[in-house]
Amino acid sequence: MEEARTTIVVATRNRRETLERTLPLHAGPVVLVDNGSTDGTPDLVRRRFPHVRVVEAGRNLGAPARNVGVKLARTPYVAFADDDSWWAKGALDRAADVMDAHPRLAVLAGKVLVGPEERTDPVSTLMARSPLPGSAGPGVLGFLACGAVVRRSAFLEAGGFDDVIFFFGEEERLAVDLAARGWELAYVEEVVAHHHPSPARDPRARLALAARNAVLTAVLRRPWPVVTRTVLRTARSGSPGRQGLRDAVPRLPRALARRRTLPRAVENARELLERTS
Template sequence: MTARVTVVVATRNRRDVVARSLVHHECPVILVDNGSTDGTPAFVRQAFPSVEVVELGENRGAPARNVGVRRASTPYVAFADDDSWWDPGALAAAADILDAHPRLGLLAARVLVGPNNLLDPICEEMARSPLPVRADLPGPPVLGFLACGAVVRRDAYLAAGGFDDVVFFFGEEERLALDLAANGWGLAYVDEVVAQHHPEPPRDPRERQILAARNAVLTALMRRPWIVVARTATGVALSGPTGCRALFDSVRRLPQALARRRRPLGAIESDLRRLRQG
């Protein structure tokens, strides 16, 4: 049977983690290596010869996934982190759902975290989405997702530009979700499609907070009305030393963000307000 889904995994210096996760993948896998120095590419080629390995030679962050999507020959692409995988049969089910819903550009799956299978809090929020139900979508409409629990329609993803190097990493999903919606694609949370995520504790939680705040400002700059940009930046500035550092870091990326700024999203803004209020 011809594959309908390719799994794209981006990694960097996580050879031992990759060794544990790759055994779980059922579909064709493209692993994109962000300049690892721990021998990850050679290890994967030897231990998992069916996995296509692409070496970038540098750390491109989240946009490394774009390379994998372009190389995929299937109509749908599922993302996995190097510490995540999909439940048996999940991607076949996702492909069936995408086949049956031609406006669905991105399927956001249920993500279970760790050995205790705890539901990721973001999935709880998506399941309770206050956006109006759409008859042509298989679940609650959303304007966000977790990358390690997403299956995309390849052509829709590429037309939306994939992940960008302004945000680079962490919170990279937001701008892509907005652009998919602006292009007329639906995004929906589908609870019956399940991904497993087994992350290690973050090495530097404060650094992740800084990245999240910085990238919220940059995403607002690229796509949101100026009043939202001002509100976002003010909230970050008032959040203390972490916020100040985030704003400082965002200044270095301002030229890139402004160069990619597009007209605010109009009708999508009302959905974003509803999500914020809901």
């Protein structure tokens, strides 16, 4: 049997019923990191899916829970999946082939198909149109975690996801940090992931969270004029944006302590993407 090249890392919290549907669809080694579930998720997964390695974080780590899974992986590549997503048949073999052929490729962003209708996620459409050059596909400076395969060594070198952003939009800071270190990120359309998000979501809360994290990401890595524009645009975007600004305030000291501006070439690429999106 061919040795696995890719480990699937799933971070979850209180989604046991969803996992019962999606875990059987994962091929290859799986590490599930539980973010303090109270619905019996770890016990259910151990009982129903003994091949899955379960790690109990004991509390909600947010996106950095994936870092735990990446550290435990023993394969050169790691594919992320949400508890409501899975990879298409053969997708991870194709991804590993592409990454084998491109040793400086740190992130392969696949095409994400949403819902039973299999609509292309708007982020995938934007990445497909990226004007940035790339050796494996259009170059990108962001990705959807549930549709991304990472090179384990590069991910750990860049520090993985961070607890300032915590969750939602956590990919951008990692993406620009990888680019700043000279790694490539590319969109590869033939690598496909499926995402069936739960309809039980609070759209207003998600808008506020997106606003908060856009501000924090700017503070972490962007020049001060960009930070100022981001804050002003957020403040003018309505009540969810203003809530996001208020929510960002307690996290600002940590963001400022970790602030590091990007190399000029990476900042220029980021600005180009903003102008053309």
